[in-house]
Every structure is written in C-alpha cells, then in structure tokens.
Amino acid sequence: MDIKTLYANLRHSKWPIKDSYLYSPIVTFEVDGEKIPMKLVFVTTRGQADQCFVLATTMTALRPEAIIQMYGQRWQIECYFKVAKQYLQFDQAQVQGYDELCGRLAIVMLSYDVLTLAQREKWATVARY
Structure with a gap:
C-alpha cells in the first residue's frame, strides 16, 4: 500500500x-x-x-x-545550508587546506548569524507596530 x-x-x-x-x-x-x-x-x-x-x-x-x-531541528539545519550555498557562496570557495576551509566556514557562519539577527530585529520592529 x-x-x-x-x-x-x-x-x-x-x-x-x-x-x-x-x-x-x-x-x-x-x-x-x-x-x-x-x-x-x-x-x-x-x-x-x-x-x-x-x-x-x-x-x-x-x-x-x-x-x-527532531525534524524541525533538522529543517533549520537544511535552511542554514541553503542560505550558505545560495547567498553566501560557501560551495564556491576554492580552498587548498583544512585551515582555509575552517576559516571560510567561520566567515560564512558569522555572516549567517549577522543576517539572522538583522532579520529577527526587523520582525521584532514590525511586530511592535
């Protein structure tokens, strides 16, 4: 069935x-x-x-x-990778070593955190009015 x-x-x-x-x-x-x-x-x-x-x-x-x-938490991870690849070009990096990859990942994660914080503040401002 x-x-x-x-x-x-x-x-x-x-x-x-x-x-x-x-x-x-x-x-x-x-x-x-x-x-x-x-x-x-x-x-x-x-x-x-x-x-x-x-x-x-x-x-x-x-x-x-x-x-x-559990699926809700997993979905948040999927959304992160979508943003990281499509908008922050994480998959476009041509790094040669492990340290470069870790540095690139740190920059992408920091960028994602800043964007997420800005979006939350925007929605908090909209919700007040």
Whole structure:
C-alpha cells in the first residue's frame, strides 16, 4: 500500500486525530528482502487542513512529538545550508587546506548569524507596530 492509500484509510478509520499531528502508525517496508519497521507521522500543512506531509523514522519507540521536534531541528539545519550555498557562496570557495576551509566556514557562519539577527530585529520592529 502506498502513503496516499494509507492516509485515505486512516482518514476513514476511527483513529482519533491528535493536536500536534494527525496519525502515527507503525508500518513495515521491505527493502532487498528485509522487512524494516518504520513509524510514520502525518502532520498537517500549516493553513491547509486538507494537506499533510509525512515524517518517517526507523526509531519506532519515539513519541510522535519527539519526531516532529527532531525534524524541525533538522529543517533549520537544511535552511542554514541553503542560505550558505545560495547567498553566501560557501560551495564556491576554492580552498587548498583544512585551515582555509575552517576559516571560510567561520566567515560564512558569522555572516549567517549577522543576517539572522538583522532579520529577527526587523520582525521584532514590525511586530511592535
């Protein structure tokens, strides 16, 4: 069964919807003949109750809230690398050694921190008015 079919079955079932997520079943995937249990967490898309995205993990003992929090932290890291590569040209550097790479990374991280601080201050100013 694919994810869309599973979601449709869950919507028509009597499983209760939680506050921070919709459903969290444990399913089994087969990869190269080996069965792997995975916990799926269906989370609604902000502002669009009819749409959701699915988070998946092989750590089936985790609570759905912990999975959501971990993916949220991971998403912040992905956003950092997107900004670092697209706007701060981190991937364009042609460095020769480890020390140069560390220096380049430090400059990119400092630039990102300054930009993030400026954005937060801008939003704090807008929120006051």
